[in-house]
Amino acid sequence: MAFELPTSLSPSKVSAFQDCALAFRFSAIDRLPEPPSAPAVKGTLVHRALELLFCEPAHRRSVERAQECLVDAMAELGMNPEFTGLGLDDTAAESFFADASKMLDRYFLLEDPAAVSPIGIELRLQVEVGDLRLRGIIDRLELDAEGELVVTDYKTGRAPTEQQERARLGGVHFYAFMCEQLLGRRPARVQLMYLGQKPQMIIATPTEQSTRGLERKVLAIWDAITRACERENFQPKPSRLCDWCAFQAFCPAVGGDLSLVPAVSVELERTSTSMTFASTG
DSSP, rough: OOOOOOOOOOOHHHHHHHHHHHHIIIIIISOOOOOHHHHHHHHHHHHHHHHTTTTOOOOOOOOOHHHHHHHHHHHHTTOOOHHTTTTTOOHHHHHHOOOOOHHHHHHHHHOOOGGGGEEEEEEEEEEEEEEEEEEEEEEEEEEOOTSSSEEEEEOOOOOOTTHHHHHTTHHHHHEEEEEHHHHHHHSSSEEEOOOSOOEEEEEEEEOOOHHHHHHHHHHHHHHHHHHHHHHHHOOOOOSSSGGGGTTGGOOOOGGGOOOOOOOOOOOOOOOOOOOEEEOOO
16 A cells, blocks of 8 residues: 655655655654754744844844843743654753854844845745646745845854755755746745854855756656655665664664554644745746
8 A cells, every 4th residue: 555645745844855765754743742942942032032132123123122032932832742742851951052042142233134125934835747736935025125035044053064055955945946937027036044153145146057956866866756655665764863763663774664654643843923925827
């Protein structure tokens, strides 16, 4: 009996399938729960603080107000299972918050938020391409001084090496493609904003070639996922990522047992206060 196809693809799902088809199956098809990780939850906290900051009028987007937004975001997160599941003691929780605070300070080294004209924050997009549904959440969609669209994605992990930059830009090019499909305008710029110890921005300009290439790539990956579901054949791809994989108990590549995958798995859904656009094209 074939596996049931996922209902949609997102940039994270595309990346997950490329990293390891079997891990993709566990996450997107079996929907096995994954334990929370401190870096991911910290990223959620920083994203929420920046979302709150950009809900403020431009003249109030100060360093001080950003830190107040972080406190508000932490109050929201405090009882969330993602945070409580980390099991942090008081010292670890203080360090967790301090790291997030530093990331917000670094943000101000990269741009002046008062000069940004956002038109969408944590913006949900959905596009139909043939029989494939694409979904994504843009951290920030804005207009530049010339009235052109700009897609911005915040990153709280380590900045990529020069060799890794092209792969990391795949997600924002995905969003650029969705914007063009929905709004009829290709963004003039996409940018990744890294807030780690070495803050930096990586900027690229979407082109007809990059947009069409992204579309071909996503459709090819969807075809590969469809075939894997039909054949019930998702192969593991051993790499350094295995060290952090939550599914090792089920993965034969690292001595796990596929037969241990629960017959009924749990789907974890996140709620969001973002806007939604839908289009068929």
